[in-house]
Amino acid sequence: MIDLILQLAPAWAEAHAPALIIVLPLLAGPISAFLPGSGRIAWIMTMVVTALCTLLSIILLAQVRSVEGGAVISYAMGGWAPPYGIEFRIDALNVLVLMLVSFIAFLTSIFGWPTIRAEINEEKRAMFFGAFQVCFMGLLGVAATGDAFNLFVFLELSSIATYVLVALGSGRDRRALPAAINYLLMGTIGASFYVVGVGFLYAATGTLNMADLAIQLQDTSGNRAVQVGFAFILVGLGLKAAMFPLHQWLPNAYTYSPSFVTAFLAATATKVAIYALVRFLFSVFSLEFIFEGASLALILTPMGIAAMLACSFQAIFQTDVRRTLAYSSVAQVGYMLLGISLGTAAGVSAGMFHLVNHALMKGALFMAVAGVVLTYQGTRIHDFAGLGRSAPWTMTAFAIAALSLIGVPLTAGFQSKFALVSALLASGWWWAALIVVFSSVLAVVYMGRILQAVFFKPPNNPQKRQKEAPMLLLGPLWVLALANLWIGINGNFVVGLANDAAQALFIGGVR
Amino acid sequence: MKTDHHVILRVVAKPLIPIISLFALYVHFHGDYSPGGGFQAGVIIAVAVILYSLIFGITPAMKAVPPWFARSLSALGFIIFGAVGVWALMMGGNYLDYDALFNEEPGGHYGQHYGILFVELGVLFAVAGSMLSIFYAFAGRVTEIKDEDW
Amino acid sequence: MVEFILERGNYWAIIGLMMIGLYTLFSSTNLIKRLVGLSVFQTSIILFYISLSRIDGGTAPILFGADAKGHGGDHAEDVAAAAAHGADAAHGVAADAGHGVADTAHGAASHGLEHIYSNPLPHVLMLTAIVVGVATLAVGLAIVVRIREAYGTIESDEIREMDLEVALAEYAHDHPGEADPA
Numbered sequence: 001m002i003d004l005i006l007q008l009a010p011a012w013a014e015a016h017a018p019a020l021i022i023v024l025p026l027l028a029g030p031i032s033a034f035l036p037g038s039g040r041i042a043w044i045m046t047m048v049v050t051a052l053c054t055l056l057s058i059i060l061l062a063q064v065r066s067v068e069g070g071a072v073i074s075y076a077m078g079g080w081a082p083p084y085g086i087e088f089r090i091d092a093l094n095v096l097v098l099m100l101v102s103f104i105a106f107l108t109s110i111f112g113w114p115t116i117r118a119e120i121n122e123e124k125r126a127m128f129f130g131a132f133q134v135c136f137m138g139l140l141g142v143a144a145t146g147d148a149f150n151l152f153v154f155l156e157l158s159s160i161a162t163y164v165l166v167a168l169g170s171g172r173d174r175r176a177l178p179a180a181i182n183y184l185l186m187g188t189i190g191a192s193f194y195v196v197g198v199g200f201l202y203a204a205t206g207t208l209n210m211a212d213l214a215i216q217l218q219d220t221s222g223n224r225a226v227q228v229g230f231a232f233i234l235v236g237l238g239l240k241a242a243m244f245p246l247h248q249w250l251p252n253a254y255t256y257s258p259s260f261v262t263a264f265l266a267a268t269a270t271k272v273a274i275y276a277l278v279r280f281l282f283s284v285f286s287l288e289f290i291f292e293g294a295s296l297a298l299i300l301t302p303m304g305i306a307a308m309l310a311c312s313f314q315a316i317f318q319t320d321v322r323r324t325l326a327y328s329s330v331a332q333v334g335y336m337l338l339g340i341s342l343g344t345a346a347g348v349s350a351g352m353f354h355l356v357n358h359a360l361m362k363g364a365l366f367m368a369v370a371g372v373v374l375t376y377q378g379t380r381i382h383d384f385a386g387l388g389r390s391a392p393w394t395m396t397a398f399a400i401a402a403l404s405l406i407g408v409p410l411t412a413g414f415q416s417k418f419a420l421v422s423a424l425l426a427s428g429w430w431w432a433a434l435i436v437v438f439s440s441v442l443a444v445v446y447m448g449r450i451l452q453a454v455f456f457k458p459p460n461n462p463q464k465r466q467k468e469a470p471m472l473l474l475g476p477l478w479v480l481a482l483a484n485l486w487i488g489i490n491g492n493f494v495v496g497l498a499n500d501a502a503q504a505l506f507i508g509g510v511r
Numbered sequence: 512m513k514t515d516h517h518v519i520l521r522v523v524a525k526p527l528i529p530i531i532s533l534f535a536l537y538v539h540f541h542g543d544y545s546p547g548g549g550f551q552a553g554v555i556i557a558v559a560v561i562l563y564s565l566i567f568g569i570t571p572a573m574k575a576v577p578p579w580f581a582r583s584l585s586a587l588g589f590i591i592f593g594a595v596g597v598w599a600l601m602m603g604g605n606y607l608d609y610d611a612l613f614n615e616e617p618g619g620h621y622g623q624h625y626g627i628l629f630v631e632l633g634v635l636f637a638v639a640g641s642m643l644s645i646f647y648a649f650a651g652r653v654t655e656i657k658d659e660d661w
Numbered sequence: 662m663v664e665f666i667l668e669r670g671n672y673w674a675i676i677g678l679m680m681i682g683l684y685t686l687f688s689s690t691n692l693i694k695r696l697v698g699l700s701v702f703q704t705s706i707i708l709f710y711i712s713l714s715r716i717d718g719g720t721a722p723i724l725f726g727a728d729a730k731g732h733g734g735d736h737a738e739d740v741a742a743a744a745a746h747g748a749d750a751a752h753g754v755a756a757d758a759g760h761g762v763a764d765t766a767h768g769a770a771s772h773g774l775e776h777i778y779s780n781p782l783p784h785v786l787m788l789t790a791i792v793v794g795v796a797t798l799a800v801g802l803a804i805v806v807r808i809r810e811a812y813g814t815i816e817s818d819e820i821r822e823m824d825l826e827v828a829l830a831e832y833a834h835d836h837p838g839e840a841d842p843a
Contacts, residue, residue, distance in 0.1 A: 012600070019596075019606035027593040030586035078599075079608030149786050156793045160800055167804050174811040175827070178820050181692060181804045188699055188797050189686070195706055195790060202783070203713050319832060382835035545723065550788065645799045652806065 005062040013059055018075040018088040021056040021098065022141050025049050029133035032126060039125025043113050046129045050106040050136065057099040064095045070500045074146070082146070083209035089146030092500035093283075093352070097143040097275045100356055104267045104363050105136045107476035112260040114470045115370045119172050119258045128168060132264070135161035139272045148198045148208045148284070151276060152191060155240065158272075159187045162265065166257040179252035186249040190239030193232045200229030213284050233280055234295060241273035243300075243337060244307035247330040254326035255379075259370030262322060266329055267363035271355050274336055278348065282505040287343055300341035305435055307334030312442035316449070321372075322379045324446055325365055328405065331439065332358045338432060339420050346423035349495075349502035354416035356494055357487060361404040361413060364480035368398035371469030371477065381450055386459030394469045395454050397481035402447040404484040407440045412487035419495070517566065524566045531559040539635055543624065549631030553588075553638025561646050569650050578651070581643035588637025595629045671712040678705035692805045692815045696798060703794045707787045714783035722781035728774045 006014070013020065028049040032042040064071050070092035077086040090098070109132070120128050138158025145151050163184045169176030202208055204225045205216035220226045239246040250270075254262050281296070308331050315327035332354070339351030371394045372387060373379055388395045404411035417436060424433040468474070487494050535555035542548035564572030596607040604611025609626025613619070666673070678701055685698025805815055812820050 016600055016606065019600075023593060023596060023606060027590060027597075030589040034583060034586050076605055077607060079605045079610055149789075153789055153793065156797070160793075160796050163797075163800050163804070167807065170807060170811060175824055177804055177808045177811055178817070178824070181801060181808065184797065184801050184804065185686065185695060185699060189683075189702070191793075192703055192706055196709065199706070199710050199713060199783075208782075319835065380831065380835060546721070550792065648803060649806070 002062045002066050005058060006066060009059045009062075013056065014063065016075070017056045017060050017063070018073060018090055018144055019077065021053050021060070021102070022088075022137055022144060024052055024056075025133040025137035025140070029130045029137060032133060033130025035126050037126075038122050039116070039120075039129065040113075042126040042129040043109070043116070046109045046112075046133060047106070049133060050102060050109050053102040053136075053140065054099070054106045057095065057102045060090055061095050061099055064090060064092055065500070070504050072504075083207050083212035086150050087146040087209055087211075088144045089211065090144060092497070092504040093279070093502075094143045094275065096352065096356065096497050096501050097272060098140060100359055101136070101139050101143060101268045101272065104359055105264060107363065107479060108260060108264045108267070108367070111263070111367055111370070111473045111476040114472055115259045115374050118374055119260075120168060121171060124168065128165070131161045131164045132261075134158070135165060135264075139268055142272050142276055146210050148201065148210055148213060149195075150208075152195050152198065155194070155273075155276070156188075156191050158269070159191065159240075162261075162269065163187070165261040165265075166253050169257040169261070172258070173256050175252070176256035179249075179256045183249040183253045186239060186246075190236045190246070192236070193239065194236030197229040197232030197234075197236060200225045200232065204229070210279065210284050214286070217285060230280075230285060230295070234277070234299070237273055237277040237280065238303075240270070241277055242270050242330050242333050244303040244310070244330065244334060247307070247311070247333075250330060251323055251326040254329065254366075255320055255322045259366070259373050263363055263366035263370055266325070266366050267359040270329065270333060271359055274333065274340075274351075274355060278340055278351070278505070281340065282348065296341045296343050300337050301432070304334040304337035304341060305432065307331055308338070308435060308439040309442075312439050312446065315446040316442065318446075319382070320380050321369055321384060321450055322366070324381075324450065325362065325369070328443065328446065329358075329362060331443075332362075332405075334439075335417070335420060335436065338436070339423060342423055342427050342429070344423065344427060345499075345502045345506045346419075346426055348505060349498045350416060350419040350423045352501050353419050353491075353495060353498040356498065357404070357412040357416045357484070360480050360483050360487070361401045364397060364401035364477055364484065365405065367473065367477040367480065368394050368401065368469075371473050374473070375467045375469055381453050382460060384450060385453045385457040388455035390459065391468050393474055394477065397474075397477045398454070399451060400481040400484055402451055404488065406443045406447055410485065410488045412484040412491065415488055415491040415495070520566050524562060528559050528563055531562070532556055535559070535635075539631060540628070542631055543627055549634030550638050552631075553635040553640075554642060556635070556639040557642035557646070560643055564646070564650065569647075573647065573651070576643065578644065578647045581640045581647060583640070585637045585640030585644060588633045588635065588640060591633030591636060592630055593633075595626060595633065599626070671708070675705050675709045675712070678702075678708065690816050690818045692808065692817055693802075695817075696801045696805065699801070700794065700798060703790070703797075707790060707794075710783040710787045710790070714780040716777060716779050719777045719779035722778040722784075724774075724778075726775060728776055 028045055032045040035041045035045065060073065063073055073090040074082065075088040075090075076082060077088060080086070116125060116128065135158045138154045138156075138161060141154030142151055142158065145154060163180050166183055167177055167180035169179075198208065201213060201217070204220055204223055205213055207213055207216055217226060235246070242250045254266055257265070311327045311331040311334070315324045315331065318324040318327060336351045336354050336358070339347045339349075339354060341347070369379060371391070372384065375391065376383055376387070378384075400411070404413035407413040407417040417440065421433045421436055424430070424436065469477075532555075535552040538547035538555060539549055539552035542552070560572060560576050563575065595612075599608045599611045600606055602611040602614055607626075607630070609622040610619075612622040612626050615622055682698045682700070682702030682705060686695050686702065687698075689695050689698065808820065809815050812823060814820060
């Protein structure tokens with residue numbers, strides 16, 4: 001399989017894939033923002049670009065996996081050799097994130113057209129797709145870059161585009177605007193904290209290249225500037241990743257932004273931030289660094305557990321389906337952080353596995369909600385009553401993803417929670433394993449409320465006729481739902497990727 | 512006349528605006544061996560138009576430099592930047608590798624020289640266009656407070 | 662003690678600005694004021710980086726005098742060459758000066774340069790950060806303008822009250838016959 005991809009791919013694509021995957025959306029974004037018409041051409045262009053990026057990420061994956069244990073692809077931007085120039089560095093960890101982001105972007109851009117036609121004004125649609133591609137490019141850039149400051153630039157590029165995208169939800173509900181400004185204020189604080197942290201590291205080591213930073217930081221243990229920098233980076237990226245007490249921007253942003261944006265953001269944005277966090281925790285800083293080890297145990301673990309409990313409880317009391325799912329997202333980030341905070345290869349692997357699965361299930365859930373918004377104009381649980389009968393295809397996919405979120409056997413969610421629990425037990429954290437199980441019970445409650453309304457309650461409005469979401473929307477939705485089942489039955493492929501990613505962090509990789 | 516009290520401003524601004532635009536070009540082309548470059552030059556060009564609109568009103572400014580032109584300019588800047596990178600790719604170098612632009616012998620510097628000029632030209636267009644678009648977006652809105660109420 | 666404080670004047674200024682910015686951001690209810698706080702906060706970061714790049718006795722990082730000759734040959738004859746070499750040398754200076762912030766003369770000495778130059782890299786980084794800040798501020802202000810149009814106010818507590826009323830009305834609509842949840 002890998003050989004076949006490497007044979008089919010043209011040589012230039014193989015040599016320049018790390019740059020092309022960023023450059024394509026970067027160039028296509030502004031162009032599609034000025035395409036004439038009602039946005040249909042811009043939409044087609046977006047689909048083509050995201051499809052090409054997916055292909056490029058597959059080529060990268062094949063290149064990384066062509067060597068046992070994972071190769072490291074280094075690409076010097078502008079021919080300036082690292083560590084002075086900006087380096088794009090692809091290893092087993094970020095190729096997973098690149099593939100996830102571009103695949104989800106491809107699926108969401110296919111499904112996006114009907115919902116965007118319903119939710120965005122005609123003259124804004126081309127601009128909307130331009131902003132979406134810039135956001136997409138920024139997320140890919142965060143994943144691909146090997147330069148700490150470059151990461152900030154990409155992070156902010158994607159975030160600024162995201163604020164615009166969230167604010168465009170105001171056509172449907174004006175509450176999108178306060179949500180967007182809150183997201184902007186919190187997100188900018190997060191990015192600024194990150195920059196301060198990078199500044200401290202630069203002052204202490206004189207380099208911005210992550211691989212070089214990792215080497216230089218080895219003999220700075222106990223240096224106060226490095227510790228302060230680490231703290232700033234942890235808080236900054238934690239804000240972007242919606243780590244528990246820093247998640248206040250997330251529920252409103254997910255609830256009121258356009259359905260298309262919610263589906264894309266929920267599946268990618270926080271994931272990329274978590275990737276950056278993992279990159280800094282394990283490959284830039286080292287585990288032997290005592291201060292960091294303490295922060296894993298004293299900050300990430302309690303915060304992860306608090307997120308799993310508090311946000312699951314909050315999710316139970318929401319009346320809006322998208323809000324329930326948003327709180328559940330924060331809770332799921334808690335699972336990932338718990339896995340990461342174990343500090344073992346098994347734990348990180350479980351965290352990354354759950355990251356992929358969560359992207360797949362939240363993507364499917366929000367797509368199904370988008371279908372309901374399109375046909376019934378409502379996102380409250382009340383509006384969902386009886387939909388199981390009038391929109392069976394949409395709601396079956398929704399139910400599969402919901403079961404996966406709960407962690408029912410034969411779904412992706414079960415596999416990753418199982419991996420997480422076994423990693424916890426292997427480290428002797430049986431109490432944390434119990435909390436994971438308890439939090440899953442809470443997930444049964446909040447998803448169960450929605451599922452009960454969907455399948456067992458009579459429709460609120462008996463006049464509602466059978467109305468399924470359009471095919472364009474059902475296709476990607478079912479691809480994601482089936483992906484959940486496929487990973488649930490045979491997860492070896494993704495588990496292998498996640499294990500390689502964790503191995504890259506702990507053995508070879510950047511170091 | 513109502514606008515009489517602006518007469519000095521108008522007289523001073525008229526010769527200043529072309530000089531400001533010229534200065535922007537100076538800043539741009541001297542950017543590679545003195546402080547300056549595309550970003551600063553772009554801001555200065557935008558400032559010239561903004562000054563014009565502050566003194567002569569937003570409508571004449573929008574007639575002189577239409578908003579669609581400002582927006583396209585920023586997209587054009589992006590594309591020039593990206594195109595230089597793609598050019599380097601075509602010539603067999605890495606993305607944005609100026610040394611590869613002209614396939615010169617090692618030690619040649621024309622690639623570095625012209626590469627950065629083109630890229631900065633792209634930056635100039637992008638910055639000037641987006642600064643103007645931002646200005647138009649805010650200034651072009653219908654005001655709630657009339658001039659007399661100030 | 663006094664020396665300790667005075668020596669680190671730039672850091673006190675940075676911390677002061679940072680706290681003023683963050684305090685404004687959190688305490689104010691006016692959205693414009695919150696954005697101003699955000700800008701002040703970002704400015705403090707710019708100051709932080711710029712003060713990192715400062716080297717005692719260092720001048721602007723443009724090669725001149727003997728340094729420029731040694732690197733680029735005759736300046737008048739081959740401007741392009743000088744410029745490109747300048748870039749190379751600046752890279753070296755940046756790296757070295759950064760590696761030993763305390764060891765100021767080290768960067769220049771190891772490259773055989775006659776003059777000491779400040780580290781240009783943080784300046785370049787902050788140019789990027791300024792652009793990012795401008796873009797953020799522009800988007801933020803644009804959203805505030807739209808909020809003003811949609812809500813008629815830019816006070817975040819008033820906005821929250823209006824949203825709460827809407828949410829309560831929605832709840833009452835969904836659950837007729839139930840008492841007010843509040």
